[in-house]
Amino acid sequence: MTDRIVEEMKPFFDPRAVAIIGATDKKGKVGNVIFENFKTNKERGIFKGNIYPVNPKLDEIEGYRVYKTVKELPDDTDLAVISIPAKFVPATMKDIAEKGIKAVIIITGGFGELGEEGKKLEREIYEVAKVNGIRVIGPNCVGVYVPDTGVDTVFLPEDKMDRPKSGPIAFVSQSGAFAAAMLDWAAMAEIGIGKMVSYGNKIDVDDADLMDYFLHDDEINVLTFYIEGVKDGRKFIESAKRITRVKPVIALKSGRTEYGAKAASSHTGSLAGQDTIYDAVFKQTGIIRAEDFEHMFDLAKAFAELKYKLPKGDRIGIITDGGGAGVMASDAVAKFGLRMAELSEETREFLKGRFPPHAVVGNPTDVVGDTDAERYRIALEGFVNDPNVDAIVVIVLFQVPLLEEEKVIDILAEYQRKSDKPIIAVAMGGRKTGRYARMLEEKGVPVYPTPERGVRAMAGLVRYAEYLRRKD
Amino acid sequence: MKEEALRVIESVLSQGRTAMVEYEAKQVLKAYGLPVPNEKLAKTLDEALKYAEEIGYPVALKLMSPQILHKSDAKVVLLNIKTPEELKEKWEEIHENARRYRPDAEILGVLVAPMLKPGREIIIGVTEDPQFGHALMFGLGGIFVEVLKDVTFRIIPITERDARKMITEIKSYPILAGARGEEPADIEAIVQLLLKVSQLVDELRDYIKEMDLNPVFVYNEGEGAVVVDARIILKKPEEKKQEISSEYRERCA
Numbered sequence: 001m002t003d004r005i006v007e008e009m010k011p012f013f014d015p016r017a018v019a020i021i022g023a024t025d026k027k028g029k030v031g032n033v034i035f036e037n038f039k040t041n042k043e044r045g046i047f048k049g050n051i052y053p054v055n056p057k058l059d060e061i062e063g064y065r066v067y068k069t070v071k072e073l074p075d076d077t078d079l080a081v082i083s084i085p086a087k088f089v090p091a092t093m094k095d096i097a098e099k100g101i102k103a104v105i106i107i108t109g110g111f112g113e114l115g116e117e118g119k120k121l122e123r124e125i126y127e128v129a130k131v132n133g134i135r136v137i138g139p140n141c142v143g144v145y146v147p148d149t150g151v152d153t154v155f156l157p158e159d160k161m162d163r164p165k166s167g168p169i170a171f172v173s174q175s176g177a178f179a180a181a182m183l184d185w186a187a188m189a190e191i192g193i194g195k196m197v198s199y200g201n202k203i204d205v206d207d208a209d210l211m212d213y214f215l216h217d218d219e220i221n222v223l224t225f226y227i228e229g230v231k232d233g234r235k236f237i238e239s240a241k242r243i244t245r246v247k248p249v250i251a252l253k254s255g256r257t258e259y260g261a262k263a264a265s266s267h268t269g270s271l272a273g274q275d276t277i278y279d280a281v282f283k284q285t286g287i288i289r290a291e292d293f294e295h296m297f298d299l300a301k302a303f304a305e306l307k308y309k310l311p312k313g314d315r316i317g318i319i320t321d322g323g324g325a326g327v328m329a330s331d332a333v334a335k336f337g338l339r340m341a342e343l344s345e346e347t348r349e350f351l352k353g354r355f356p357p358h359a360v361v362g363n364p365t366d367v368v369g370d371t372d373a374e375r376y377r378i379a380l381e382g383f384v385n386d387p388n389v390d391a392i393v394v395i396v397l398f399q400v401p402l403l404e405e406e407k408v409i410d411i412l413a414e415y416q417r418k419s420d421k422p423i424i425a426v427a428m429g430g431r432k433t434g435r436y437a438r439m440l441e442e443k444g445v446p447v448y449p450t451p452e453r454g455v456r457a458m459a460g461l462v463r464y465a466e467y468l469r470r471k472d
Numbered sequence: 473m474k475e476e477a478l479r480v481i482e483s484v485l486s487q488g489r490t491a492m493v494e495y496e497a498k499q500v501l502k503a504y505g506l507p508v509p510n511e512k513l514a515k516t517l518d519e520a521l522k523y524a525e526e527i528g529y530p531v532a533l534k535l536m537s538p539q540i541l542h543k544s545d546a547k548v549v550l551l552n553i554k555t556p557e558e559l560k561e562k563w564e565e566i567h568e569n570a571r572r573y574r575p576d577a578e579i580l581g582v583l584v585a586p587m588l589k590p591g592r593e594i595i596i597g598v599t600e601d602p603q604f605g606h607a608l609m610f611g612l613g614g615i616f617v618e619v620l621k622d623v624t625f626r627i628i629p630i631t632e633r634d635a636r637k638m639i640t641e642i643k644s645y646p647i648l649a650g651a652r653g654e655e656p657a658d659i660e661a662i663v664q665l666l667l668k669v670s671q672l673v674d675e676l677r678d679y680i681k682e683m684d685l686n687p688v689f690v691y692n693e694g695e696g697a698v699v700v701d702a703r704i705i706l707k708k709p710e711e712k713k714q715e716i717s718s719e720y721r722e723r724c725a
Contacts (some may be wrong), residue, residue, distance in 0.1 A: 233604030237627065269599040269682050271609060271623055277601045280625040284634060470633070 008135045009205075009213040011103035013195060014149045015049050015079035019101070021070065021092060022083035022108075023053030025061045030083040030107060030155040035061060037152035047150025052077060070095035079103045081143065081153050086110035089139070090124040097132035104129070105153055106138035112201045113140055122203045129204055141200025142176035145183060148194070148219070156180050167192015168304045170214050172207065173226040176200060182226075182293065190438060191297055192304070194219045206231060208239035215243045222303040224296050225251040227278075237285055244286035248303045248464050252290045253278045286467045288460055295456065301446045302457040303464070306422040310465035313390035315341035316458065318364035319379045320395035321371045321403070325428060325451055326364035329393055332455035338462060347386040354378045369400045373407035380411065384419040391462065393454055394445075395426040398433045405436050413443035422461060426454040474675050476503035481679050481706060490681070490706040493536040494543075495583050497702040501685070504672040506665060507698045511585040517563050521556055523584040530554045534583040535566045539574045541703065546573035552587055588698060591689030592648060592657050596665060598628070598673050598683035606673050606680070610666060612644045613687040620644075629674045635666040648690070657690045661697040681707045 018038060022031040039062065041047035051064060052073055058066040067073050070080070070092060080101050082089060086108050096104060106125070111118040122139070129136050137143060143153030147166040154161070164186035171186070171193050173179035179198035186193055195217070199205055207225060214220045223243070230236045243249060253275070282289045290296035316333050318340075320326035333340055340363050351361040355375065360366035365383075367375040376394070383389050394412060398405055416423045425447045427437045437447040448454035477500045484492050492500070498508040510527060513536065514520035524531045535548035543549045547569040550562045563582070570577050593613030600606050604627050611623030622643045626634045639645065639662055650656035665688065673680055682705040690697040 230603050233601065233627075237604065269597075271597070271611075271617070271621060276623075276625045277604055277607055277627075280607055280627055281604055283637070284627055284630075 005209060005212045006216050008102065009209070011078040012105065012135070012137060012144050012197075013146050013151060015103070015151065017050035017052060017074065017076045018079045018081060018151075019052045019054050019067070019070065019073050019077045020081050020083070021054040023055055023058075023061060023066065025058065028157075031055075033155045033157050034081055034083060034107070034153050035064075036157070037154070038150070039064070040158070041150030041152060044150070046148075050074070050076060070099050070101075073099060073101075075100075077101055079105070079151075081105045081107065082139075083107040083155070086118065086121055086139070090121055090128065093125050093128040093134075097128050097134060102132075102134050104134055104136045105141070105143040106136060106200075107141060107143055107153060107155060108138075109140040109200075111139045112203070122201065126203045135209075136204035137197065137202075138200045139203065140176070142179050142198040144198075145193070145196040154180060154183065154196075154198075162187035164191060164193045167194055168219065168221040169193050169300045170210075170217070170220040170223045171196045171226075172210050172223065173198045174200065174202065174228045175226060178226055182297075185293075186297065189297070190441065191301060202231065206236075208232065208235040211239040211243045211249065215246060221247055221307050222300050223247060223249045224290075224300050225249065226293075226296075227251055227253050233281070237281060240281075240285035240287055245468070248288060248299075248307065249286070250288045250290050250296050250299045250303075250460075251282060252293060252296045253282075286464075288464060294453070298448060298453050298457045299460040301441075302422075302424060302461055305444055305446050306424075306461060309420050309422050310468070311391035311422055311458070311462050312465070314338045314462045314466075315388060315390045316455070317341045317343070317383045317386070317389035317392045318395065319367065319376065319383065319392065320364050320397075321367050321369060321376075321400055322395065322397045323360075323366055323368075325395045325397065325426065326366055329395060329426065329451035329455055330364060332452045335452075336456055336459035338455070338459055341386070341389040343382075344386050344388050347382045347388075350382045350385075351378065364395075369397075370402055371400060372402050373404045373411055376408050377411045380415045380419075380423075384415055384421050390421065391458055392421055392423045393426060393451070393458060394423060395428075395451060395454075396436075397429065398427060398436050399429055406439070409436060409440050409443060409445075412440060412445045416444050422458070424448065424454050424458055426451050473504050477672070477676060478679075481676070485706060485709055487538075489538050490708055491538060491541055492704040492706065493538060493541075493580060494534060494702055495536050495580070497683075497704040498699065500672070500676075500704060501699055501702060504668050506668050506672075506685075507661075507696060508702075509585050509588060509698055509700070511583050513581040514584050515581045517560065520563060520582060520584050521559060524553070524556065524559055527584060527586045530587045531559070532585045532587055533559070533562055533566050534585060535570050536580040536583055537570060537574070537577040538580070539577040540570060543701075546570060548573070588689055588700060589691070591691045591697070593687040594648075594662065594690055594697075595623070595684070595686040596669055596688060597623075597685065598669065598680065600681055601627075606677055608638075608666065608670055608673070610638045610662075611642055612647060616642075616644045616647075617686075628670045628677075630666065630670045632663065632667060635663045635670075638666065639663065655692045658693050658695055658697060660693075661695075662690060665697060665699075679706055681705045 020035050023035040024031040038051045053066045056068045112122045161184045176198045318329045425445050427433050440447050480499045502508050512523040530552045533550045540546045553559050595613045597609040606628040607625045611617045616622045624638050648657040684703045685699050687700050
């Protein structure tokens with residue numbers, strides 16, 4: 001089964017040739033944007049496959065030969081992207097089946113989400129797919145985005161929506177609009193997304209399939225899911241249990257409607273909201289639940305960088321150059337159920353011997369406002385060698401006058417590399433701070449804009465590490 | 473275990489019912505080794521007197537009727553009956569109350585039960601989620617569940633670790649652990665209860681729709697627990713074979 005899912009999903013992410021059914025030269029139309037995406041990525045040398053537009057009314061689009069029917073398509077076609085009206089899709093699926101194409105993305109909406117008529121169309125499509133071993137993403141979705149291979153079926157043009165760079169995070173979203181907004185945001189935040197899948201009505205490929213696939217995808221080491229509802233709960237649980245032992249899965253679940261209260265005739269039934277059930281599923285499968293999209297990407301960023309050096313315990317050491325920020329971080333440590341590390345006597349002596357008398361040795365250790373980068377090095381040296389410290393949160397207020405920004409960035413990056421303790425940074429401030437934060441992230445230290453968000457992300461690492469240490 | 477429980481279930485279904493009365497529900501629980509009180513179903517006053525003698529006074533009477541599932545509303549639970557004379561009186565009273573509440577109530581009998589030593593009250597429940605299947609609920613009884621909704625869920629089957637986590641993660645856990653100088657409750661007994669309910673429902677998932685064990689008395693460490701009241705709602709026979717997405721199974725096979 002493992003090889004099979006990898007084999008089945010491969011054309012979606014790295015096709016030899018893509019047929020764009022419903023490609024058009026009319027600017028702004030879905031079929032045009034998708035065609036343009038592939039064409040542009042081919043010109044950039046990112047998309048390496050062939051592009052075959054399909055449209056019975058056209059002969060040529062921007063120098064590309066247009067195929068009148070699916071039957072005429074060259075035999076190397078292994079992915080079909082459909083953006084024609086819903087009612088024509090079942091017939092097209094039959095042609096696709098005949099042609100032997102095994103991967104189909106149906107962008108078109110107007111199916112199950114509109115009611116019985118649309119559900120009927122979905123069933124017809126699913127029947128064809130099932131009988132012929134075709135995997136389907138969609139309908140009613142934005143499909144797939146893979147920066148490394150240039151697959152981009154997101155029908156929002158590049159001049160309206162930025163695309164994120166590549167990275168080890170997979171992002172899966174039921175909703176297309178949310179997916180598009182998140183990609184745009186991730187691009188701005190410089191979060192690397194290795195693969196995005198938006199599956200819409202998911203008549204076939206669903207969360208569980210994607211978890212099975214990503215389990216074997218070496219490019220991906222963190223999964224993020226935006227889930228509205230799960231169709232096959234048992235399958236979801238099984239797949240989730242398998243992958244969470246290997247890669248962290250972060251889920252954002254929307255929809256807090258309490259359907260339970262309506263139908264239940266027992267006391268228990270009336271207390272079982274949908275949300276409480278999802279909570280249970282996430283706890284039992286080791287999925288990390290995000291409270292909102294910020295939390296989801298805060299966690300994803302931390303895991304992407306630190307998955308291979310998870311904290312060995314829950315004792316947090318805090319280094320800061322501002323007393324207030326240190327207090328906020330300590331509060332957050334308590335709030336998220338972590339513990340403040342008790343520094344060893346050796347560490348205290350080490351720090352006291354090297355710091356000016358007005359620096360505060362302890363946890364938090366406050367290098368104070370007249371700090372230079374060197375004091376951060378001393379503090380880090382003490383903390384990474386202290387057996388009582390499992391993970392380190394470093395607050396850098398870049399605004400203080402004597403701090404050499406680039407030097408402190410290099411020091412943090414150096415300790416991130418040479419220590420087996422995870423280090424995350426907190427940098428509060430404005431535009432200038434933002435620039436330094438980016439530099440720090442490029443060097444492997446995840447940075448958060450507030451102590452609370454930084455500690456919350458660290459708590460995610462601690463909990464996942466605990467989950468991995470469990471035996472059952 | 474399963475055979476005995478199934479016998480009770482099939483008998484209820486054959487009467488065209490899906491709501492088990494307390495007595496029937498407890499027989500199912502007992503088949504899986506859950507602690508239920510030593511109670512007996514009396515069909516006549518003479519039987520009731522005999523059972524009360526065997527159990528020892530004081531006793532409680534609970535009238536069993538498929539039409540009366542909210543027993544306290546109908547006043548068909550009478551407690552602390554101390555003598556045979558009082559039992560005779562209460563026997564009349566309980567039937568009178570049932571008739572007044574539901575004149576058409578079919579009466580299966582009256583449960584004669586020992587008066588239980590009060591313990592800390594917990595609730596254990598089961599509900600079926602359309603996507604994920606049966607879920608197990610745990611919480612403290614009374615205001616903790618009614619007002620504060622301080623409960624937690626897991627999908628069945630659960631592991632022992634799940635059971636322990638459920639107990640410790642509710643906000644009112646300190647009450648079980650022993651707050652303000654109280655002795656700790658029998659946590660091991662709760663773990664066993666949760667695991668047994670999980671096993672029961674896992675094995676009978678085609679039959680059971682919902683379940684409430686409410687309340688369960690938990691005694692101090694080492695003293696066990698007892699299911700005081702229980703309800704089980706069965707699936708209608710036509711819905712019991714409802715398989716989740718057999719299409720997917722075929723495809724993945």
